[in-house]
Amino acid sequence: xxxxxxxxxxxxxKQFPIGGQFFTALKNIDLDLNEGEFTGLVGPSGSGKTTLxxxxxxxxxxxxxxxxxxxxxxxxxxxxxxxxxxxKHMGFIFQSYNLLPVYTVFENVELPLILNKVDKNxxxxxxxxxxxxxxxxxxxxxxxxxxxxxxxxxxxxxxxIVHQPALVLADEPTANLDAENxxxxxxxxxxxxxxxxxxxxxxxxxxxxxAYLRRIIHLGDGEITKDEIIxxxxxxx
Amino acid sequence: xxxxxxxxxxxxxRLRTFLNVLVTAFSFFLILFMSAMxxxxxxxxxxxxxxxxxxGGAYWHPEYDPLDPMTFEExxxxxxxxxxxxxxxxxxxxxxxxxASIYPGGRIMPTIMKxxxxxxxxxxxxxxxxxxxxxIAIPVLIGKGMASESKLEVGDAFTIRWLDTDLTYDxxxxxxxxxxxxxxxxxxxxxxxxxxxxxxxxxxxxxxATYVTYGKGVQPVQDMGDWIPRDINYLVQDMEAIIEADKPxxxxxxLILLAMAAMGIFNAQVLSIFRRGREIGTLxxxxxxxxxxxxxxxxxxxxxxxxxxxxxxxxxxxILWYFGAYGIPLPIDYSEMGLIIAKRLIPVYTIGLVxxxxxxxxxxxLIVSYIPSRRIAKMKPTDALRGKVMx
Numbered sequence: 001x002x003x004x005x006x007x008x009x010x011x012x013x014k015q016f017p018i019g020g021q022f023f024t025a026l027k028n029i030d031l032d033l034n035e036g037e038f039t040g041l042v043g044p045s046g047s048g049k050t051t052l053x054x055x056x057x058x059x060x061x062x063x064x065x066x067x068x069x070x071x072x073x074x075x076x077x078x079x080x081x082x083x084x085x086x087x088k089h090m091g092f093i094f095q096s097y098n099l100l101p102v103y104t105v106f107e108n109v110e111l112p113l114i115l116n117k118v119d120k121n122x123x124x125x126x127x128x129x130x131x132x133x134x135x136x137x138x139x140x141x142x143x144x145x146x147x148x149x150x151x152x153x154x155x156x157x158x159x160x161i162v163h164q165p166a167l168v169l170a171d172e173p174t175a176n177l178d179a180e181n182x183x184x185x186x187x188x189x190x191x192x193x194x195x196x197x198x199x200x201x202x203x204x205x206x207x208x209x210x211a212y213l214r215r216i217i218h219l220g221d222g223e224i225t226k227d228e229i230i231x232x233x234x235x236x237x
Numbered sequence: 238x239x240x241x242x243x244x245x246x247x248x249x250x251r252l253r254t255f256l257n258v259l260v261t262a263f264s265f266f267l268i269l270f271m272s273a274m275x276x277x278x279x280x281x282x283x284x285x286x287x288x289x290x291x292x293g294g295a296y297w298h299p300e301y302d303p304l305d306p307m308t309f310e311e312x313x314x315x316x317x318x319x320x321x322x323x324x325x326x327x328x329x330x331x332x333x334x335x336x337a338s339i340y341p342g343g344r345i346m347p348t349i350m351k352x353x354x355x356x357x358x359x360x361x362x363x364x365x366x367x368x369x370x371x372x373i374a375i376p377v378l379i380g381k382g383m384a385s386e387s388k389l390e391v392g393d394a395f396t397i398r399w400l401d402t403d404l405t406y407d408x409x410x411x412x413x414x415x416x417x418x419x420x421x422x423x424x425x426x427x428x429x430x431x432x433x434x435x436x437x438x439x440x441x442x443x444x445x446a447t448y449v450t451y452g453k454g455v456q457p458v459q460d461m462g463d464w465i466p467r468d469i470n471y472l473v474q475d476m477e478a479i480i481e482a483d484k485p486x487x488x489x490x491x492l493i494l495l496a497m498a499a500m501g502i503f504n505a506q507v508l509s510i511f512r513r514g515r516e517i518g519t520l521x522x523x524x525x526x527x528x529x530x531x532x533x534x535x536x537x538x539x540x541x542x543x544x545x546x547x548x549x550x551x552x553x554x555x556i557l558w559y560f561g562a563y564g565i566p567l568p569i570d571y572s573e574m575g576l577i578i579a580k581r582l583i584p585v586y587t588i589g590l591v592x593x594x595x596x597x598x599x600x601x602x603l604i605v606s607y608i609p610s611r612r613i614a615k616m617k618p619t620d621a622l623r624g625k626v627m628x
Contacts, residue, residue: 059522059618080526087524098519098622102249112523114238159523 006167006199007033007056012065014051014222025051026222029065033201033215035166038193038233040202040210043219049203050171052219056201057090057169058082070166087115091160091198093170097152099144099159105131106140109158116163130162131155134188150181154188161192168192170202174209186212239529243536247544254544257505261545261602264498266553268594270560271494273584275487279480280585281420286476287469288361289421293453294468296320296329296461301447306336306349310400313445317462320449328455330357331446333436339411339429340396341387348383348429350399352436359452362424366415367432375411375435380425384416391416397429402441409439495601503605506538510609517613518621531610538606542599560584 012029015022026048033039041049054060055067058074067074070089074082086092091112099108109130113123131137134154144152153173160168170189174182190212193200202209210216212233218226247254301312313333316324323329330353337350355367363378370376375397379389389395391413398408411429419425437443449464457466510517520530564583613621 054619057522059622080528083521083524083526085524086522090524092519092522094519094522094622096515098515098522100246100249100516100519102246102251107245107249111242114242115524117238 004035005032006035006037006070007031007201008066008068009056010066012052012055012067013063014048014055014060015063024222026055026062028223031217031224031227033199035199036193036197037199037201037215038190038213039200039215039217040204040213041217041219042204042210043225044205047219048222049205049219051222053169053171053201053203056167057092058085087112088163089166091163091165091168093153093156093160093168093173095172095175097144097149097156097176099152099155101144104141104143105136105147105155105158108144108155109162112159112163118163126162127158130158133161133192134158148181149176150178150184153177153181153185157185157188157192161196161198164196165198167199167201170200170204172204172206173202174204174206179208182206182208239533239536243533243540246533246537247540253509254541257502257509257541258544258548260501260505261498261541261598262548262553264494264501265545265549265594265598266557268491268494268498268598269549269586269591270553270557270584272487272491272590272594273557273561273586274565274582275490276587276590277583277585279483281583283473283476283480285420286423286473289419289424290360291450291469291472292359293451293455294457294466294472295448295450296458296464297448297467298446299463299465301334303334309334309336309349309447310404312447313402313440313442315444316446316449317458317460317464319458319460320464323451323455323458324449327358329449329451330354330359331433331449333433333440333442333445334447335399335436335440337397337399337429339387340398341389341393342395344387346387346427348427350397350429350431350436352431352433354433359450362419362430363415363417364430366417367430370412370414373412373414374409375431375439376414377411378415378417378430379413380417380419380422380428382422382425383428384413386426389413389416399439401439407439495597498598499601499605502538502541502602503609505541506534506606507609509537510534510612514616514621515624517616518618518623521618521621527614527616530613531607534610534613535603535607538610539599539603541606542602545598545602546595557584557586561586 009029009031012026013024014026015024029052041052043049051060055062056069058069058077062075070085072081072085077085100111103111106127109127110123113126118126128137131140134157136151136154136158139147139151144155147155174185177185186209189200192198202213204210214230214233216228216230217224296316298312298314300308302308315321316331320329324331333352335350337348339346339348353362353364355364357364367376367378379387384390394410394412396408397411398406401407411431437445517530520533521527525533561584
């Protein structure tokens with residue numbers, strides 16, 4: 001594997017058993033993604049974006065094919081090893097934020113660091129840095145129910161990047177946000193991508209996101225229909 | 238790490254935790270209270286028997302069998318000298334027992350007539366009420382239960398008929414001089430108590446006794462002739478047998494209360510896991526392994542038990558203390574049912590009860606926390622993230 005290849009997928013097939021039959025969610029997927037990419041998996045609902053994202057994240061397993069993430073072949077790894085990979089090297093951003101409702105912003109962002117057994121003092125400074133970077137320094141002690149949708153998603157971003165992962169997977173991160181918040185979120189993510197060299201993969205059909213992407217992989221009926229590199233994303237102008 | 242997260246989850250959940258803990262604490266309180274109450278009833282029954290009847294133990298005439306009234310005719314003699322010495326030293330008192338019939342209001346009632354020294358201070362009976370009634374042929378002390386059954390009141394006179402030592406029937410008039418309020422139905426139901434010298438005279442058994450009860454701490458005598466020593470252990474064995482026979486009932490009660498507590502916690506855990514599916518998925522997504530998530534939820538259940546114990550102590554502790562100190566008054570008199578139950582029930586909290594209940598409740602809480610949490614291990618993270626409810 002090349003030094004800067006973060007994800008390598010060969011001959012991926014994913015089927016789900018439904019009523020004694022199999023529904024094919026993904027087929028013939030061959031894909032390489034490199035370090036620092038800002039990539040979108042784009043397509044209509046049911047095209048397989050989230051399924052592909054889940055497989056890359058080790059949350060789901062392929063029916064056939066090889067998936068290698070950060071040099072680790074997911075086909076050969078146990079649940080625990082995949083959990084470790086996610087814990088150490090990946091961050092997740094979800095459409096509905098998935099913040100723990102009983103935790104404050106600080107505690108939500110702190111959670112991945114606790115799982116990684118980061119020292120308390122170091123943890124505090126890392127959390128503060130991450131929260132500041134998404135502009136929520138004044139909301140540290142707020143609970144999710146006291147935040148707006150945009151603030152919740154920014155908290156989720158802080159949680160995803162606090163342990164400085166190599167790869168962030170974002171599933172429809174702006175779907176629940178208005179245009180202004182969506183742009184704000186994407187600017188934050190775009191800046192983080194530049195500052196941290198973290199690779200970002202988005203599953204989206206939001207036009208606003210596409211304007212920021214430097215690579216767009218189009219999916220249709222579970223297959224890659226087009227893979228385009230955007231040299232000068234509009235939103236970067 | 239898990240402990241820290243579990244604590245955060247519990248404390249962060251506030252109302253949900255409070256309600257879970259309160260339900261568990263209430264069950265905890267009920268288990269402790271009911272068990273302590275049961276222990277208290279049994280201990281009280283034993284204590285009442287010892288205070289009012291057994292004292293330090295007794296020497297029985299060899300023919301005496303309290304469960305067989307037919308033996309009373311033969312069960313009397315002058316106590317052996319060593320026992321008599323105890324009586325003379327006020328360390329023991331003799332009781333002469335005989336069958337008799339009384340005729341209150343013209344009705345016949347078979348009774349056990351017992352002669353007791355009115356001045357005795359060894360057992361807690363108001364026998365001094367029998368003193369100073371020289372104008373009365375036979376002063377009689379009865380219990381409230383007997384009074385109620387025979388419809389006798391203080392001052393009422395009735396005929397007593399008995400069989401004397403020559404097997405001759407004789408009769409005279411007895412007068413109720415006092416009605417005692419005793420918790421020991423064995424002194425009350427079917428009994429009439431008469432001054433010992435009067436009974437000895439009635440039965441023509443001067444100086445004789447059926448048994449001699451000695452005080453607590455009195456050393457056993459060596460030369461007791463053919464009289465049989467009956468120590469406390471022997472005399473309470475009936476009571477202990479009743480307690481032993483009652484144990485399955487107590488255990489069932491204990492199990493029912495434990496089951497109630499367990500069901501409450503199980504229900505709370507199942508609901509919690511069903512409702513927190515998305516949270517479980519998120520924890521898995523950010524890198525928590527399934528066994529750790531199972532451990533986290535089990536630990537939360539376990540911490541529930543710890544918090545419940547603390548809440549039991551804080552909220553229900555004063556209530557437990559109050560009842561332990563002042564007891565609970567009972568609305569009815571159980572002695573008529575042949576039960577030695579205090580007018581006020583006082584629960585007894587033994588260290589054994591508290592420790593065993595705490596350990597048992599904690600183990601059960603852990604088990605009922607673990608069982609629903611195991612389902613997490615079978616969950617697919619993608620389903621959990623969608624908040625998909627498990628089958």
